[in-house]
Amino acid sequence: MIRRLRCSLCKRVHHELPDILVPYKRYGSESIEAVIGEEDTLTVAADESTIRRWKRWFLEVSNCFAGALVSIVLCFGAESAEGRSNPPQSSLQRIWQHVGDAPRWLARTVRPIVNANYWVQTRSAFLSE
DSSP: OOEEEEOTTTOOEEEEOOTTOOTTOSSOHHHHHHHHTTOSSOOOOOOHHHHHHHHHHHHHHHHHHHHHHHHHHHHHTSOOOTTOSSOOSSHHHHHHHHHOSSTTHHHHHHHHHHHTTOOOOOOSOOOOO
16 A cells, blocks of 8 residues: 655645555565675576666666765755765665665665655656646
């Protein structure tokens, strides 16, 4: 069940994403995370073309995710992104710097980005209200 919330300021309906979902993906976040994290024992029931698409998708959006997480941190004042020494090498490491690399890191990444309206829209057709 996806919660629907009406904003008292803009009067629009917003949907709160549960942490098991990734927008526009047909598999759960744990399956996609297993592929992206390249776990040694891959037990995802997906064909090779789907796995390649997930890896390509994450490569395309990972820098956006890292930047959105920094924006969320700065917006809520949890910590300063400035003054960090030895910045992480990859975008995945930059993401892990904010959400950790423990299991369910993709869910901890996607949910706040979507719920803060920082999700990058990749669909070609938009529906008007």
